Amino acid sequence: MEKLVIATRKSKLAIWQSEYIKAELNKHYPDLEIELQEFSTKGDKILDVPLAKIGGKGLFTKELEVAMLNGEAHLAVHSLKDVPTQFEEGLQLAAVSKRFDARDAFLSDKYSSLDELPQGAVIGTTSLRRRMELKILRPDIELKDLRGNINTRIAKLKAGEYDAIILAATGVQKLKIENEVNNFLPISTDKMIPSMGQAILGIETTGNKEVLEIVSVLNDNNAHIEATVERSFVDTLQGGCQVPIGVKATIVDEKSIRVQAIVGMPDGSEYIEEDITANIEEYETLGKSLAQTFIDQGAKELLERAEKVAFK
Known part of the structure; x- marks a missing residue:
């Protein structure tokens, strides 16, 4: 491949994140030309309405995804907390970066x-x-x-x-x-539990095998484990930006992983909260099983009511 094109939003933070990924790739592929292509997303343009009322966090990724599907870019760098748990056909989460400060x-x-x-x-x-x-x-x-x-x-x-x-x-x-x-x-996660994927960068690509191989060097195993738990939890609850969900997985040591999670009403009047420690080998199913614990306590009904309130 002669040149790799990264699709990015125009904000200072988005540019920083794309430049960071470019630098990380250049460490492994010093001769590869990498170019940033800037796009404005709907989420960047509509600033007077809460995200929950205009479609959620996918608003920050749609234009970048279209660029990749149209062949204008090879990959996009996202804050993983902005990436929906389900992808458009032809797109996938190819790698996740090391986690920064998740608080x-x-x-x-x-x-x-x-x-x-x-x-x-x-x-x-x-x-x-x-x-x-x-x-x-x-x-x-x-x-x-x-x-x-x-x-x-x-x-x-x-x-x-x-x-x-x-x-x-x-x-x-x-x-x-x-x-x-x-x-x-x-703020300690014991006080405020972050969003799924907060402080992790998600690398989204098409199924291009050459691109997938190039970006595979970016994948951080610890971040992958934590993100898998968090995204599975949210996906099982079928919750997104439109509902109040916090979930943070933290690798404690080589054998155990802690998961803090909370769902509830936007005004805090009702909520369900859990803080568990489990075997790290169970990480692929842990998010789903924890979500089922929440569902058994009425989480889906709670989130349905929360969503109605959010759209008022």
């Missing part, structure tokens, strides 16, 4: 932590999962929608529109903009 993060100029926020403080987030978990932790707070790229969201915080905002820690860390706010504090 959510608290950002504020005025307050040092979630606990220090005053009664009725305004927190910015549009994520239904984060809304649910924040309301469980602090029922008194006011939640306000927050869309746009990371830099835009921080600018809105600094303009005084919010007392604090919640972002994925990894995005802020990758762009090295932690110091743009007075307080940047990653």
Whole structure:
């Protein structure tokens, strides 16, 4: 192959992630020419409506997928949390990168932590999962929608529109903009369970055998195990961006894996939560079996009600 084309969104974070994958590939294939091709997605263009109301996270991948199917690009680099568990025909998840910091993060100029926020403080987030978990932790707070790229969201915080905002820690860390706010504090997964695949990069390709072989060097085994559990859990529940689901698998040691999971109503009024440790050899079936435990406790009915509330 003379040249490999990576389809990417135009945001600073998307470019960083694609450049990171390009650099990783060049370590293994120093003579391979790799080009980034930029695209705008529907999710980037519609900034005044919560994602849950306009189709979910697939809105950040569709245009890149079309480019690959049309032969304009060979692969796309995604934040794995934005990648639906089912793929369009002809496309597949070819590799997952090592995992960065999977935690959510608290950002504020005025307050040092979630606990220090005053009664009725305004927190910015549009994520239904984060809304649910924040309301469980602090029922008194006011939640306000927050869309746009990371830099835009921080600018809105600094303009005084919010007392604090919640972002994925990894995005802020990758762009090295932690110091743009007075307080940047990653939140323990014991307090807020992240989205499936958070802080993992997913490499999506067509079935081109040459491309599949090239990108196979990117696959991180630990991230693959954790992502398999998390995506299977969400897939079994048939949940996506439209419903509040948090799930984080963590390899404890060579024999065991911990899985934290939560589903519930966006206002935190009802939820089901589990924290288990299992044999790591069971990772391929673990997500499904844990999801079945949730289903037995009424999770599907709970999520159906949550989805109706989200679309109001």
